[in-house]
Amino acid sequence: MTRLSVEMLAADAPEPITSAGHAQLGIAVLAGIAVIVLLITKFKLHAFLSLTLGSLALGAIAGAPLDKVLTSFSAGLGTTVAGVGVLIALGAILGKMLADSGGADQIVDTILEKAGGRSMPWAMVLIASVIGLPLFFEVGIVLLIPVVLMVAKRGNYSLMRIGIPALAGLSVMHGLVPPHPGPLVAIDAVGADLGVTLALGVLVAIPTVIIAGPVFSKYAARWVDVQAPEKMIPQRPSEELDKRPGFGATLFTVLLPVLLMLAKALVDIVVDDPGNPVQRVFDVIGAPMIALLASVLVGIFTLLRPAGFSKERISPLVEKGLMPIAGILLIVGAGGGFKQTLIDTGVGQMVLDISEDWAIPALLLAWLIAVVIRLATGSATVATVSAAGLVAPLAADMSTTHAALLVLAIGAGSLFFSHVNDAGFWMVKEYFGLSVGQNIKTWSVMETIISVVAGGLVLLLSLVI
Template sequence: MTRLSVEMLAADTVEPITSAGHAQLGIAVLAGIAVIVLLITQFKLHAFLSLTLGSLALGAIAGAPLDKVITSFSAGLGTTVAGVGVLIALGAILGKMLADSGGADQIVDTILAKAGGRSMPWAMVLIASVIGLPLFFEVGVVLLIPVVLMVAKRGNYSLMRIGIPALAGLSVMHGLVPPHPGPLVAIDAVGADLGVTLALGVLIAIPTVIIAGPLFSRYAARWVDVPAPERMLQALGESGQSPDERLSKEPRQRPAFGPTLLTILLPVVLMLSKALVDIVIDDPENTVQRVFDVVGSPMIALLAAVLVGIFTLLKPAGFGKERISPLVEKSLAPIAGILLIVGAGGGFKQTLIDTGVGQMVLDISKDWSIPALLLAWLIAVAIRLATGSATVATVSAAGLVAPLAAEMSTTHAALLVLAIGAGSLFFSHVNDAGFWLVKEYFGLDVGQTVKTWSVMETIISVVAGGLVLLLSLVI
């Protein structure tokens, strides 16, 4: 467990800032979440402001002094940003390097060149899963949409047969596998081991993405049999990014497939290596373990990938020294909103804990027969359905169930994170920006989007949640 996690757990055991009973705290939680939901869905207020105001409402209704509520929120915000802010920034830089250098296109072209016919949906899910490791979901969608449209048109495939596997790969990576913001925040909140969570996340992600991607796409293509929309093909062509041009026009310079893939997988390999060494050696004073504890730490692993990427991605693509700094600057601007939402979510989480809500959930759950992992999944599902945001669902659910991890083993704490992540993906609908992103890009109506995208997200959530519960019985 990291020093930050130990400090967080120590902070979680302090006396509550209010003496409210369980009933008042329960009302405060419902009111705080209701404020967040109302502000996001009805007033279209940014999630950062909604979480901030919801935290204040929670503390006020719980009877806590407002100055202490503000202190709790600020402390939670600061701790969360300190814990995951650098990782999100490094992930954004790596993703930008991959996109701008042509490395992402190189991976896509190489895999597509070896695929065809029935193997194409499997190729698409492989592409999306690899690309989705360092890229945020929205960026991955924008990057892969031209490829999906081109493949569907050229191969005369139903759009859903190609599109669903790509979306499934991106969504599973986003919800279950660090260094994406949601899993990172949950890991930070419950004090889970990142390497173990990453290993178990990949283990669960593989069957989940197969079921929700290539297998489900067969049925999705029957339910919604649509071709690639000409409107979107023309729009992409008018902007100079038509699918045909994207894949047929060779860039002046492009990084090779092997080095590009190794760069993407480098942080995963380093973090998994740390987890393996910790299990095999299990001696904090051992020199080998101490070395891997450093090189396999999330910050160093991602930083190493960024530095390696300068030589494996940017240099082969012809990027001189003068272009690297502007690229980094452009990659950081879009994540400002994400960092604020994540930080405010951490503030909301700390307010829940400091008002005694976390302890209340722990006390009440002792009298229930429901497993802690299922409880975490259900809470994340409820918040996801209400707010439409997987990130808000993750950070809020993590704050509510964090005390449940105090007596869990390392593996079960990691599974708690994955249960939250799985629940946060449940049934994306009209209050989720991703719903409308998919609808517009694929030229679907609302009903068709529900039959395909929404059902796919539900399959991911249920399958991943079920695998989490299954693993909890055997490890």
């Protein structure tokens, strides 16, 4: 970024709510993040409350009037929830429909029928990647772990040979591919194009998931050679259903929002005329909210009706799908509030100045910031929303593709080395019956591989596009 572009951005930026210098702002940022980390890790306070208090601490130490800090935080929270809240809700509904109708099991069973022997790890990574598109990471784990355990037992596979590819598929989708909450928040924060980010995210995700999944699982199975624990093999949810939706219909429903968003991005590139009727139509149907809404409505007829769901059962299902996301929405919203507080106190301009003086590539800086916050808080979502707020000003004079790569760099950094302060770490440990050491050698190393490989691919792409 040139000095001229920095000066132009400074001229366009709103007046900061504090006159603090770089040193005071730097201390305020470190203190704000430290408050968040301490409250989450030491005092076990919910991330929503921790982000709220961290924002207030940041503003106070930066010397900003608290009424203006509250206004900034509230504005950021409202804008973020308005931007991604509906998308998260629609994704949760689609995931619940997929799970309760037996559609997820239908995809699993169909692919497993075609796989065996050496191809099984590849089948598992494919299953997890497809099912992981509309599902939150924790929901995906709960849904897929029974499948992983049963396949490992039935085929007498090492648990890591089957489990690592499945976990890699879920984790990569969670960190890099919208409509997951993390990428959506980062896209909203930096003003990136969703379709371009989705396309580049898939491009980065494919080699990343291959290396961290089937390839790494060979070594993980040697390091930790364990079998599926008998006590953790539950009954499959859809075994209670009389019938299930078809494989083709289920796959179409899952991939429909992705196809619509990618079609919009392709039409925007080929037509490149905002007044063109075709482009205007695709701008509407490829908008994230419309794409996900279409998938949910289609799912009523392709997932729920074939599974025997009456009209009376659909409304309760939607309600149950929405209940678990309350905490996620609040965390994402508070992250948006924290981001806006960072910007309004002038931290964004400080990051611009520092990144120019240090000559650190913006993508590497974004990855490193996300890594530090991930290691400290254990939350990929908190790392994403916080890092996006810090580096958002860097995207102001970036091209469309580089802004999308900035989002992916943040997402890659947010997955780095999951350890004992991450809820996902304990979920994997308990489901697989591993010790802490075994979980670090497998799950934690896998997450680090994902972060480093994806980050490296993002930097490589930035040199060629």
